[in-house]
Amino acid sequence: MEMDFALTYDLLERLASLLRAEERRVGKELGVEPVHLRALRFLGRANRYSDTPVAVAEYLGLTKGTASQTLIRLQGKGLVTGRPSLKDKRKLHLSLTKAGRAVVSRVNPPRAFKEAFAASSAPSSLDELFLELLTTLQRINGSKSFGICKTCAHFQHRGTGNSYRCGLTEEPLKVRETGLICREHLSLLNEPAGTNDS
Amino acid sequence: MEMDFALTYDLLERLASLLRAEERRVGKELGVEPVHLRALRFLGRANRYSDTPVAVAEYLGLTKGTASQTLIRLQGKGLVTGRPSLKDKRKLHLSLTKAGRAVVSRVNPPRAFKEAFAASSAPSSLDELFLELLTTLQRINGSKSFGICKTCAHFQHRGTGNSYRCGLTEEPLKVRETGLICREHLSLLNEPAGTNDS
DNA sequence: ACAGAAGGTATCGAGTCGATACCTTTTAAC
DNA sequence: GTTAAAAGGTATCGACTCGATACCTTCTGT
Numbered sequence: 001m002e003m004d005f006a007l008t009y010d011l012l013e014r015l016a017s018l019l020r021a022e023e024r025r026v027g028k029e030l031g032v033e034p035v036h037l038r039a040l041r042f043l044g045r046a047n048r049y050s051d052t053p054v055a056v057a058e059y060l061g062l063t064k065g066t067a068s069q070t071l072i073r074l075q076g077k078g079l080v081t082g083r084p085s086l087k088d089k090r091k092l093h094l095s096l097t098k099a100g101r102a103v104v105s106r107v108n109p110p111r112a113f114k115e116a117f118a119a120s121s122a123p124s125s126l127d128e129l130f131l132e133l134l135t136t137l138q139r140i141n142g143s144k145s146f147g148i149c150k151t152c153a154h155f156q157h158r159g160t161g162n163s164y165r166c167g168l169t170e171e172p173l174k175v176r177e178t179g180l181i182c183r184e185h186l187s188l189l190n191e192p193a194g195t196n197d198s
Numbered sequence: 199m200e201m202d203f204a205l206t207y208d209l210l211e212r213l214a215s216l217l218r219a220e221e222r223r224v225g226k227e228l229g230v231e232p233v234h235l236r237a238l239r240f241l242g243r244a245n246r247y248s249d250t251p252v253a254v255a256e257y258l259g260l261t262k263g264t265a266s267q268t269l270i271r272l273q274g275k276g277l278v279t280g281r282p283s284l285k286d287k288r289k290l291h292l293s294l295t296k297a298g299r300a301v302v303s304r305v306n307p308p309r310a311f312k313e314a315f316a317a318s319s320a321p322s323s324l325d326e327l328f329l330e331l332l333t334t335l336q337r338i339n340g341s342k343s344f345g346i347c348k349t350c351a352h353f354q355h356r357g358t359g360n361s362y363r364c365g366l367t368e369e370p371l372k373v374r375e376t377g378l379i380c381r382e383h384l385s386l387l388n389e390p391a392g393t394n395d396s
Numbered sequence: 397a398c399a400g401a402a403g404g405t406a407t408c409g410a411g412t413c414g415a416t417a418c419c420t421t422t423t424a425a426c
Numbered sequence: 427g428t429t430a431a432a433a434g435g436t437a438t439c440g441a442c443t444c445g446a447t448a449c450c451t452t453c454t455g456t
């Protein structure tokens with residue numbers, strides 16, 4: 001039986017995309033790169049076998065050269081300090097500075113996700129949870145929903161056959177177009193009761 | 199009541215991290231950047247109102263300048279073609295070339311995710327499903343699990359009090375250390391029955 | 397008619413990222 | 427024990443992302 005993992009993957013990817021955007025947004029506020037946030041979050045939770053450059057590289061899926069470079073920058077920013085291991089002279093043990101911990105506490109976990117998770121009402125399936133998270137995050141971020149045409153509030157089905165049209169552009173739609181992504185998509189879900197926000 | 203969204207967020211982030219790594223890996227094979235894959239995937243599914251540089255920018259959470267630049271590169275690689283709109287002379291309609299579609303079909307949806315999703319057996323909770331997906335993806339990718347110390351196969355609890363130790367390093371562990379992430383973590387789940395793979 | 401909005405491009409600088417090369421220190425093989 | 431290999435880190439290079447800014451042209455609304 002064919003599972004609908006493609007749909008789940010779509011939702012997951014879109015969610016990841018929003019989280020990326022959120023990381024960039026928060027990062028810009030604090031003057032750090034997205035990957036800096038991820039590294040700081042990891043270092044704040046790594047044990048004594050794992051607070052080294054290679055461990056960061058493995059965790060984030062980077063080469064050790066890249067990780068080393070980024071960590072040097074983080075040390076330069078005063079968010080991380082490193083001291084050589086006494087047992088193994090090759091190793092460098094990294095830890096967050098006070099400033100580093102302050103950054104982590106600002107983004108861990110992201111406010112938007114927290115709100116979105118709180119707002120999602122007892123989801124029964126993964127897809128449902130993803131969709132709720134997604135919609136809430138999009139509303140918080142003020143980003144568009146980018147849903148599929150036929151799930152849009154503007155979507156109209158005329159007559160009995162395959163006659164569809166878009167209520168926004170007043171244009172007819174071909175059948176295959178109704179399954180494509182639209183930037184003008186307006187979600188039928190999560191519509192606030194009153195939309196007078198001015 | 200305090201939800202455990204922090205744990206769920208951890209899993210989601212780790213999942214996103216693996217997908218990032220996967221994007222990089224596949225991208226390198228095909229000679230394209232991760233963001234190229236995301237842009238191609240979008241363009242392959244965008245309708246006629248959404249196949250433009252700004253739409254790509256909005257979807258991926260980028261500025262229009264960045265998106266424009268990336269799309270120009272994609273055109274240079276022969277994966278995307280653009281033709282000016284007839285109705286609106288400002289607009290540029292983008293579409294995938296044959297080569298572009300070939301790339302998308304290679305990564306949509308990623309093989310690893312497909313396998314992982316298929317392998318996860320009727321989970322009772324969302325966190326459980328996440329964890330299964332994660333573990334399977336990690337095994338496929340050959341990446342470490344980076345789990346929490348006290349969930350590790352090497353973790354040992356001696357005596358009656360708070361006396362813990364790591365069976366790998368033979369070292370005692372402090373209580374707060376048992377909640378930290380370890381790069382040597384060995385999952386108790388998903389252990390293959392026979393581990394003779396040589 | 398005309399100001400402003402919207403779509404695109406060009407350019408600059410900081411930073412990521414992989415690749416390569418090169419250290420030192422530790423470990424394993426002999 | 428010696429010695430080769432492995433492991434941890436750093437440095438450097440080039441391609442690319444990404445935001446910011448500036449600057450086009452073309453629509454749109456008044």
